[in-house]
Amino acid sequence: MGDGEQGQQDGRPILKKFDQRLNRLIQALYPDERTRPGFARLAAEIREATGGSISATYLWELSTGKKRNVTLEQLDVLAEFFGVPPGYFLDDEVAERVSEQLSMAAALSDVKVRDLALRSAGLSSVSLDAILAIVDEVRKVQNLPEVQRPDSDDRTG
Known part of the structure; x- marks a missing residue:
């Protein structure tokens, strides 16, 4: 689907954007930095809401780009928790569409x-x-x- 040439020249562009997309979701769900949960609390909220498990350390590593080897199960858990399709993390078109919706939601929170x-x-x-x-x-x-x-x-x- 068009990730051949670009994938070769940029290394792994999908994975390079993963941390940005995850952080965008965290910021959208918790717009006020002062009340945004730390990764331990966020991991606990994810576990409570989805039944899936992602450790606080691993969540931090994903959000900082230090780790990029997310499994399909973890991808599904994150997508379920944030209420986005799993493709948000992998597909530029889906990510753009979701980002527009997040921007609209942020505007309406003003x-x-x-x-x-x-x-x-x-x-x-x-x-x-x-x-x-x-x-x-x-x-x-x-x-x-x-x-x-x-x-x-x-x-x-």
């Missing part, structure tokens, strides 16, 4: 973003289009990337 969304409920389609146009313009002013809208929302006409 009180002001959530407040804006709640206040817009019940507004007419024309009013929502006007608000979205304003938000798009403010994003441009702040040099933020354009937000990709779902295909079902055809706003070109």
Whole structure:
């Protein structure tokens, strides 16, 4: 599936991204660094939630990239605990799709973003289009990337 040439030139790109992807999940599940569990507590939570076992040391080694030889069983346990498909750890497309969802969830955890969304409920389609146009313009002013809208929302006409 396209990992032939790239795999040869980059060494093992899937494994090199594993630690980044694991850390992204930990940060998404525990956004506040002050209350984020240590690896011992995280390993215990994983064990309680899934029945699978990953030691705190091994979890730390995976998250720092010191170990990359995760078994399929451990991959499945991590995927189950974090609520992502196992392919998140291995497939760039799946990882990107999940990362977009994580970004959306993080945005909705922001009180002001959530407040804006709640206040817009019940507004007419024309009013929502006007608000979205304003938000798009403010994003441009702040040099933020354009937000990709779902295909079902055809706003070109």
